[in-house]
Amino acid sequence: MSHVQKTSPMARRKPGRPIGGSVATDIRQRIIDAAIGCFAREGYGKASNKIIAAEAGVTAPSLYHYFESKGALYRAALAYAIGTLVETYRTACAELPDASSIAQLCLGIEKMITLTKHQPGLMNFAGSAAGEIARHEDLDWLDTEDARAFSDFFRELLLRAKQRGELGHGINIDAAAQMLIACISGLAAMHDNPATTKDFAALLRAFELMLKGELMRT
Amino acid sequence: MSHVQKTSPMARRKPGRPIGGSVATDIRQRIIDAAIGCFAREGYGKASNKIIAAEAGVTAPSLYHYFESKGALYRAALAYAIGTLVETYRTACAELPDASSIAQLCLGIEKMITLTKHQPGLMNFAGSAAGEIARHEDLDWLDTEDARAFSDFFRELLLRAKQRGELGHGINIDAAAQMLIACISGLAAMHDNPATTKDFAALLRAFELMLKGELMRT
Numbered sequence: 064m065s066h067v068q069k070t071s072p073m074a075r076r077k078p079g080r081p082i083g084g085s086v087a088t089d090i091r092q093r094i095i096d097a098a099i100g101c102f103a104r105e106g107y108g109k110a111s112n113k114i115i116a117a118e119a120g121v122t123a124p125s126l127y128h129y130f131e132s133k134g135a136l137y138r139a140a141l142a143y144a145i146g147t148l149v150e151t152y153r154t155a156c157a158e159l160p161d162a163s164s165i166a167q168l169c170l171g172i173e174k175m176i177t178l179t180k181h182q183p184g185l186m187n188f189a190g191s192a193a194g195e196i197a198r199h200e201d202l203d204w205l206d207t208e209d210a211r212a213f214s215d216f217f218r219e220l221l222l223r224a225k226q227r228g229e230l231g232h233g234i235n236i237d238a239a240a241q242m243l244i245a246c247i248s249g250l251a252a253m254h255d256n257p258a259t260t261k262d263f264a265a266l267l268r269a270f271e272l273m274l275k276g277e278l279m280r281t
Numbered sequence: 282m283s284h285v286q287k288t289s290p291m292a293r294r295k296p297g298r299p300i301g302g303s304v305a306t307d308i309r310q311r312i313i314d315a316a317i318g319c320f321a322r323e324g325y326g327k328a329s330n331k332i333i334a335a336e337a338g339v340t341a342p343s344l345y346h347y348f349e350s351k352g353a354l355y356r357a358a359l360a361y362a363i364g365t366l367v368e369t370y371r372t373a374c375a376e377l378p379d380a381s382s383i384a385q386l387c388l389g390i391e392k393m394i395t396l397t398k399h400q401p402g403l404m405n406f407a408g409s410a411a412g413e414i415a416r417h418e419d420l421d422w423l424d425t426e427d428a429r430a431f432s433d434f435f436r437e438l439l440l441r442a443k444q445r446g447e448l449g450h451g452i453n454i455d456a457a458a459q460m461l462i463a464c465i466s467g468l469a470a471m472h473d474n475p476a477t478t479k480d481f482a483a484l485l486r487a488f489e490l491m492l493k494g495e496l497m498r499t
Contacts, residue, residue, distance in 0.1 A: 106416035108326040165499045190467075194409050197473055198324035224497045231495040238483035239496065241471065245484060249408075249467020253459065255415055265456035266463060276494015277449040278457065279442045281383045 091129050094119045096182075098140040103184035103255075107137055107195045107202065134201040142209040144189045149212045151178060156220070164224035168243075169271045176264045179254055186263070190251030217243050246270065309347050312337045314400075316358040321402035321473075325355055325413045325420065352419040360427040362407045367430045369396060374438070382442035386461075387489045394482045397472055404481070408469030435461050464488065 097119035101110045112133050116126040130136035155171035162170075179186050196202045217240035224230040250270060254263040272278050315337035319328045330351050334344040348354035373389035380388075397404050414420045435458035442448040468488060472481045490496050 106326070106412070108324070109416065163497070163499050165497045191412050194324070194412055194470055198327065221497075229498045231490055231497060234490060234496060235483055235487065238480070239487040239490075241480070242468065242484045242487040242491070245467040245471045246464040246488070247467070249463040249465070249470070250460065252412055252467070253463045262456070262459070265453055266460045269452065269457040269460040270464070272449055272452060272457075273460070273491060274496065275499050276496075278452060278492065278494075279381070279383045279439075279449060280447045281381050281493050 087129075090119075090121060090125070094121060094126055094129055094136070095140050095143050098136050099144060099182070099188045100184040102137060102140060102195075103188040103191070106191070107133075107199055112136065132201070134199075137195075137202060138209075140188070141192050144185055144192075145209055145212050147178070147182075147185065148175070148189060149216050151175065152216055163227070163229050164220045165229070165274055168220060168274060172267050172271055176267055179260055179263055183254070183260065186251040186254040190248045190254070193248060213244055214240050305347075308337075308339060308343070312339060312344055312347055312354070313358050313361050316354050317362060317400070317406045318402040320355060320358060320413075321406040321409070324409070325351075325417055330354065350419070352417075355413075355420060356427075358406070359410050362403055362410075363427055363430050365396070365403065366393070366407060367434050369393065370434055381445070381447055382438045383447070383492055386438060386492060390485050390489055394485055397478055397481055401472070401478065404469040404472040408466045408472070411466060431462055432458050 094115065098110075098115045101115045101118060104110075105114075110133070112126055112130075113123055115136065116123045119126070126136075130139060151174045152168070152171035155174050156167045159167050159170055175186070218236055221230060221234070221236045221239050225234075225236065230236075247270075250263075250266055253266060254260070269278070312333065316328075316333045319333045319336060322328075323332075328351070330344055330348075331341055333354065334341045337344070344354075348357060369392045370386070370389035373392050374385045377385050377388055393404070436454055439448060439452070439454045439457050443452075443454065448454075465488075468481075468484055471484060472478070487496070
């Protein structure tokens with residue numbers, strides 16, 4: 064977990080953000096961590112800034128000092144979650160620079176399994192995001208850098224596979240990238256609480272075998 | 282579409298249900314169709330029986346004659362949606378009795394693409410169900426016949442693959458069945474409106490190629 068927080072994409076990608084000193088950064092991160100847990104558990108509609116503030120150990124006015132609305136907090140939490148997940152996949156690719164795209168992706172999924180053990184709400188929160196955004200008018204954040212981070216990663220991975228002659232015949236890169244995101248979101252949404260972490264690992268490993276074409280013979 | 286309505290699993294699987302004559306059955310089905318569209322578009326929290334009644338062309342008291350609460354209507358709509366989807370997959374298997382489990386599943390997915398053109402809200406509604414049920418206390422319907430219909434189908438498909446020597450080495454049937462459901466749910470949730478039906482077909486075809494192990498070479 065310390066690894067993830069140190070490489071927080073929010074901190075790196077928005078260096079100009081006026082977040083003050085490290086105490087403010089810590090409080091902001093504590094609120095985001097509590098928000099991820101609360102949104103994952105309750106959904107956007109039922110979650111409240113009051114509950115999130117209590118779980119983060121801050122007062123409601125203090126929370127509003129950092130996030131002006133529940134929508135703003137949701138977007139910040141999602142940007143953090145997506146940044147963390149994409150960063151984890153990119154780290155996997157960097158660790159195996161000469162491996163096939165499939166092998167890199169499978170290492171990324173193994174890192175997801177580890178991440179889930181440390182931050183159980185993250186997967187469900189990220190996996191539920193598309194549905195939440197579609198349903199709540201105050202949650203429109205498409206076309207931003209954060210919203211594209213996942214599809215950019217998968218498109219790059221597939222493009223690299225194409226350049227190396229690994230991509231299957233007739234694969235449309237955009238459709239395949241969206242398909243992988245949909246599957247991974249569906250899998251992520253299955254992780255509903257820490258008790259299911261072991262089952263979740265089995266699920267992701269079955270997905271790795273499918274990626275490798277080892278699920279069933281045609 | 283007529284095929285799906287004629288083989289409505291609700292009508293077949295619950296023959297003892299006191300649904301009255303065919304007029305009552307038609308009204309009930311009209312309410313369910315409107316509910317699927319409304320729940321898909323608004324989510325469970327924001328959808329209301331009032332809007333659903335208006336879209337079904339019935340009065341609110343008439344709707345309450347068939348469904349005592351929004352939760353009861355959601356469960357009936359979900360039972361219908363899951364029944365329709367499972368029935369479609371089972372029809373595909375019956376059409377290709379000697380084909381591999383992968384080929385049967387791919388034909389089922391092709392039938393999903395056709396279904397989506399006729400009933401656009403169905404996929405999104407079904408794909409969002411796990412998240413909705415997890416978040417709303419009045420939507421607890423696990424351990425019923427309907428909730429198991431999907432996992433029963435995928436377990437049978439994988440078991441059949443195992444019996445025929447098609448199943449990959451080291452595949453846990455329960456985990457693989459849940460994995461396939463998660464992926465298909467994630468894909469279904471991506472279909473948010475009729476305008477995306479063409480993209481949705483491309484997504485599902487990329488998934489078929491992945492199932493066959495033709496996405497990328499390892």
